Amino acid sequence: MGDATVDELTLPQDFVDAVVRRATARGIDGEVAAAFVRGVLRRLPAELAEGADPRAALTSMLELLVQVADSPGPMVRIDHRPPSLDPHGSPVGIVQIHGLDRPFLLSTVLATLRTLDIGTLRALHPIIGVERDDDGHLTRVLPARTAERRESIIHIELD
Secondary structure, eight states, rough: TTBBBBGSSSOOOOOOOOHHHHHHTTOOOHHHHHHHHHHHHHHOHHHHHTTTOOOHHHHHHHHHHHHHOOOOOOOOEEEEEEEOOOOOOOOOEEEEEEEEEOOOOOHHHHHHHHTTTOOOEEEEOEEEEEETTTTTOOEEEEEEOOOOEHHHHEEEEOO
């Protein structure tokens, strides 16, 4: 099962429900929140999800959802905290980038980090299809391949 993805497994509904409860308390539509979680985790390699701390994953997912829901991007966030899937790990640098999807985004960012001699522990790059209202707020999350607007989310944990 080394190359399985979460998409091929059953995404724990209790995780989706927990994100939805917290997101709706912040004014985000529950269907949008659920679709966002599924879209972001759809291609997550199963080995990254195994043994993940649920609280750390929940907190990271909710923070990311709130950022993406409120702004169409571009957004760059740099933080220093425990890894997103392991709150007991030593704090690491985290880089998050969100905006319209374009070719070579992840490879360009990773090449820049290598040029600066900065290693990476984990790099995730989901692409989601979205619809937004006139104010830029997220109103719908769709499969990226069929959406008119695709947004890229890059999450990199630095070594």
